[in-house]
Amino acid sequence: MIEYILISSFIIVASILGYALRFLTKSGSVSAVFVGLLICFGLGLKGLILLGIFFVSSSLWSVYKRKEKMVVEEKHAKGSRRDYQQVLANGGMAALLSVLYGFFQTNHLLLAFCVFIATSNSDTWASEIGTLSKRRPYSVRTFSVVERGTSGAVSLLGTMAAVAGAILIAYSSYVLFNLQISEFWVIFLFGFLGNVIDTFLGAYLQALYRCSRCGVETEKIIHCQRRTALIRGRKFLNNDVVNFISGIAPAIAILLMY
Template structure:
């Protein structure tokens, strides 16, 4: 095996282990992160790993901010800030697939696809993490009324700004790493941010939301207060991880269609 590949693999494993030890990832999440990282490294080299690391580190750091306020959201959200294998796959699975595809069939379009998929994931994460820190409750795009902080399908001013900056960060880093043109930079920025908006729409209309039959709290998980909750919105099989994957895939497809006709 090439020494460069051994070095990159060791870097990926060490990074995943450190993320597990620091409770950014569960054990299953760390194993999946190694798989995702290796796939990306095959197609995009160390540049792809740095781009993936930019997303993971920045989003993980943000998830640890203001823990006291975010602790109140544990009852609402299905999962916490420590990512398991499903969350890693939902946010990095597309990037891994593009890495394998680029290894088999190298083309600049896969770099664009990689950039958009990670920019979309980063934009959504930044919007969610910083949006929950806003002083005023967000507004649901479904009912145009203020709802509880952390509600899927709701937007806030600072959350939207954070989502744009999150996409911008990934677009800038991707452009510097891969020496991309301004057109590709703009496409990553635009469609990465669009992925966050699609995520919000799906969260408002299709993502499952339940009402606890015991305490009456609106939640994302089907079990609460040790009892089965009642589905009040969306589809039971469409949860946050599903929405994340679909929104990133939609952003990538739209970006590739747009750029191919540019």
């Protein structure tokens, strides 16, 4: 009982600290508490550590060379601070899988949880590090050079970052949960696959708008204090929805495989 009280207190303090350091908004901080508590219920401290590795590493990359990313953020719907939608998109399914594991204690649920976190980490590292590439990325839809920060675009640096992000979570899972080496490769490969799915969804289906005042292509519904015009994709498929789908797809694939 005392152990759970201490862990719960740690989750709350960590969420408040995340808000104080501007990693989270107020809504993001509250959501992080609930996600953390649910993960604690199913997978205990080890699950929280894995989630913490994702959150801390991704948050640090998001503030790394922040000034150089300011222009890129004009294309994104949100900044580097995670709100409740971003927290749930990157951690909601992980929390559900953790709760299910708490009831059923099956290995495939544990692997699906790890894969979901690996996908989130791979995608976030690719986005945050890839935008710092000296060379402009290529669109997977048109195979042409596009502006940095464009959804559905890839660069060598971003791809390497995606691989590294997936490997970090796969190795951490391997150590924390005493997994087999084959399971390490499953988490890595499916985690990276989730990033690939995110890229193609971003290129073909994610909503993209154009500002009528400055002409910039952006994911924002409002830009220059004016409503933007949809030029591609589906309105309901914003970045948070794309992140959720790209995370849940490989996790479901794991469940079906096992």
